[in-house]
Amino acid sequence: MGDITKTVSKLKSKFKSSDPFFIANKLNIITIHEDLGNTLGYYSKHFRTKFIHINGKVSEKCGYFVCAHELGHALLHNESNTPFLKRNTFFSTEKIELGANFSAMHLLFSSVQKGITYCEFKEYGIP
Known part of the structure; x- marks a missing residue:
């Protein structure tokens, strides 16, 4: 998880932001x-163009977490097709999903000074 922390920290430093939509835009996603x-x-990813698809029915806060999670996929393992792997193989995608969740948490919450409540996590759609 140390590599994920470094990757996310570098992005936050480079773009001076922890907004996943802003960072995705800067990375041409x-x-x-x-x-x-x-x-x-x-x-x-279609040819060399990267996309993050977000359900338009989720709340704004949940959308931020979803974007951060999918940005994690784009940065950490952009060649992995987890839906295909889940449907057609016995390959466990848990490590891939855990990495994306960890990167999203680090991006959105690493600079939070106070404790975060369970209700606040639920607002972001975090299980």
Whole structure:
């Protein structure tokens, strides 16, 4: 997890921001809000263009966490197709998802001085 912390810290320092939408934009990753049914979001790459898809029905705070999580996928393992791996292989995607969650938490909450309550986590859609 140390590599993830370093990667996220470098991004925050480079762009002087912890806003995942701002960082995605600076990295030329297109964010799209659309109806995704029960899916919160996903990362995709079409040729060399990267996309973060976010369910347009989620709250603004939840959207920030989803964007940060998918940004983690884009940065840490942009060639992995977790939906395919889950459906068609016995490969465990838990480590990939854990890394994306850890990067999102570090991006959004590493500079928070006070404790965060369970209710605040729920507002961001964090399980």
